[in-house]
Amino acid sequence: MKNNISHWFASLISIPVAVVAGLFSMIAFDIHLVFDMMIAAGGFFAAYFPTQSISLNSQLEKMGITKSDYRYVRGQLTEAREKMKRLRQSYKNVRTLKDARLIYDINRLARTVYQTVENDPKQFFNIQQFFHSNLDSAVNTIEQYLFLYKMPGKTKEEKVKLHETRISLLELKRTIQSNLTSMNHNSYQALEVEKDxxxxxxxxxxxxxxxxxxxxxxxxxxxxxxxxxxxxxxxxxxxxxx
Structure with a gap:
């Protein structure tokens, strides 16, 4: 996300400041090396935090998103990252090729949504349903479905329920696809303008x-x-x- 850019930019500014502060302390004050290192660290942080804050605010202003909204989106992405990790781990319980393909498609769509919002946090507000409900439903349903599918001795009714669950997962995949289409609607409109x-x-x-x-x-x-x-x-x- 954009905080990575502001972090590297602030680091590029702060490291030379820390070096200069440390050298100045060694030459001017001639005190213990530990104190020189502490002064250098103080110079680093004194330069880092204001620079990082200014850089981040500038980038967020260009994107049209407030800092509080940005923090909220970052929190949602952190939660989504853990859920997607569980989704990837579900591959080890797959027993059929068709289930592997279905989980792969859902995982690919989820990863696309995640990366798009990570690069452009403002897009989060066009696809909140994915983060608030669809991703949870996908992870929980897939885990429960695969767990029950590998159980032996299933009755006819249980097999029917598993089949209905798989149909629900297909519907969920289409829902995530529609979420992605909705999120990219403005981009496609801009593309049409450029084409014209x-x-x-x-x-x-x-x-x-x-x-x-x-x-x-x-x-x-x-x-x-x-x-x-x-x-x-x-x-x-x-x-x-x-």
């Missing part, structure tokens, strides 16, 4: 090229018309000379 802009520029360039070609042909015709009388006069002069 490219078409408009192409039409303008085509019209300009046609106009330039027409003007070039007209210039050529005018030059030819100017040269023809010159050739006729030269012929007449030759006849007169004879």
């Amino acid at each position: 802009f490219i078409k408009l520029n192409r039409k303008r360039n085509t019209s300009t090229m046609k106009l330039d070609n027409t003007l070039d042909r007209q210039k050529v015709k005018l030059k030819k018309k100017e040269k023809e009388p010159v050739y006729q006069n030269r012929g007449e002069d030759n006849e007169r000379g004879k």
Whole structure:
């Protein structure tokens, strides 16, 4: 997320400040090395926290999200990370290829949503349903389904319930897909605008090229018309000379 950028930026500023503070303490005060290191550490933190805060606020302002909302999204992502870890661990209990494919699709969609929100925290508010309910349902249902599926001696009714659960997981997968589509709606709209802009520029360039070609042909015709009388006069002069 964006705090990683602000962290590295603040570190790049703070490390030279810490080095300068430590060297200054060693040269100016000539005290114990431990105190020099403490002064260097103080210089680092004195430069790091303000720089990191300013950098983060600047980036969040560009993204159109407040710091409190950003902290909330970070908390939701931390919880989602643990749930997705459980989702990945469910692979070891898979017994059929069709179940492996279903869990893979759900995991891929969940990872896409997570990474999109991680890169753009503002997107969280377009897909809150995924974090508040859909991901929980996916993890809990898959774990319970796989646990019961591998149990021996299932009755006909139990097999029917497992089949119905798998259908519910398919519906949940489609729900997450619709969440992802909804989240990307604005991006697709922006893409359509860019596409229309490219078409408009192409039409303008085509019209300009046609106009330039027409003007070039007209210039050529005018030059030819100017040269023809010159050739006729030269012929007449030759006849007169004879």
